[in-house]
Amino acid sequence: MMRPLLPVLMLLSPLALAATPAQQYSSSCASCHLPGIHGAPRVGDTAEWERRLRGGFRLLYRNTIEGIPNTAMLPLGGASLSETEVRAVVDYMIAASAPSAAALKEAARYDRLGISNRDFIRFDINHDGRLSRGELAGDPALSRDLARFDTDRSGNLDEREYLQAEAVLEKERAAVRVEDAVIDAAVRKALAGVRGIDFQYAGVEVRDGTVVLKGIVSHALLALQAGDAIKRISGIRRIDNRLVSGDQIGWD
Numbered sequence: 164m165m166r167p168l169l170p171v172l173m174l175l176s177p178l179a180l181a182a183t184p185a186q187q188y189s190s191s192c193a194s195c196h197l198p199g200i201h202g203a204p205r206v207g208d209t210a211e212w213e214r215r216l217r218g219g220f221r222l223l224y225r226n227t228i229e230g231i232p233n234t235a236m237l238p239l240g241g242a243s244l245s246e247t248e249v250r251a252v253v254d255y256m257i258a259a260s261a262p263s264a265a266a267l268k269e270a271a272r273y274d275r276l277g278i279s280n281r282d283f284i285r286f287d288i289n290h291d292g293r294l295s296r297g298e299l300a301g302d303p304a305l306s307r308d309l310a311r312f313d314t315d316r317s318g319n320l321d322e323r324e325y326l327q328a329e330a331v332l333e334k335e336r337a338a339v340r341v342e343d344a345v346i347d348a349a350v351r352k353a354l355a356g357v358r359g360i361d362f363q364y365a366g367v368e369v370r371d372g373t374v375v376l377k378g379i380v381s382h383a384l385l386a387l388q389a390g391d392a393i394k395r396i397s398g399i400r401r402i403d404n405r406l407v408s409g410d411q412i413g414w415d
């Protein structure tokens with residue numbers, strides 16, 4: 164006599180009610196990722212997803228869960244999904260963008276290297292899990308000092324050595340006492356060298372050695388480049404990079 168109840172119970176069970184990753188994508192992510200607006204990678208844009216896969220699957224999951232600073236990508240994409248659900252949605256988005264088997268294999272290889280620092284991944288242009296002097300060319304302070312941080316004498320920096328170098332250089336930078344006005348001038352000068360930053364929309368504030376960057380830049384990458392440009396300036400104790408990308412507010 165219990166039998167007729169079974170289908171009803173199944174309907175009420177959370178499993179039966181749960182939306183599929185495709186449905187969750189449609190309701191929570193597609194508003195940005197289907198048209199590819201606000202700087203979001205468009206689902207179906209194979210080249211763009213292959214580029215983003217370079218840092219491995221884990222980075223994509225983590226960026227989705229934690230959000231991407233200075234962009235419209237909020238933690239969990241702003242949706243009320245669990246981390247497990249959101250990972251499945253990311254898998255769906257990747258599959259729907261049809262990356263090549265080679266790109267997927269490369270991503271898995273990078274995961275196996277166990278690298279997770281976003282800046283390291285950004286600088287690792289040839290994707291070998293190590294930062295060479297050439298890859299660090301945009302950072303004269305670090306590339307000049309490479310030997311000092313290359314503790315295993317391999318000629319380049321692995322992630323551990325890179326993080327150590329960042330920590331040491333940051334400490335040395337903060338140990339120097341420099342007037343706010345001097346820091347302010349140095350920061351403005353460095354930012355003026357970053358192509359694409361418009362001081363009409365982006366501003367600098369320095370107080371007690373803390374530098375706040377705020378305002379709007381036209382592209383999310385510019386916010387990162389602004390941070391790179393100022394991070395070795397002596398006397399800076401802390402950098403609070405609040406620049407947001409203009410594409411976030413529809414400036415494409």
Ligand code: HEC
Nearest residue numbers: 191192195201202203215223226234235236240242252383
């Ligand atoms: C309000 C717009 C918006 C919504 C909604 C949104 N995203 Fe995003 N997403 C972005 C933007 C913008 C980026 C690119 C940021 C950047 O790298 O500059 C991004 C990037 C990503 C990336 C690539 C991350 C990387 O490491 O390159 C993934 C994966 C992603 N989103 C997943 C999701 C998922 C899953 C959802 C829904 C649960 C979602 N997004 C909802 C705007 C959005």
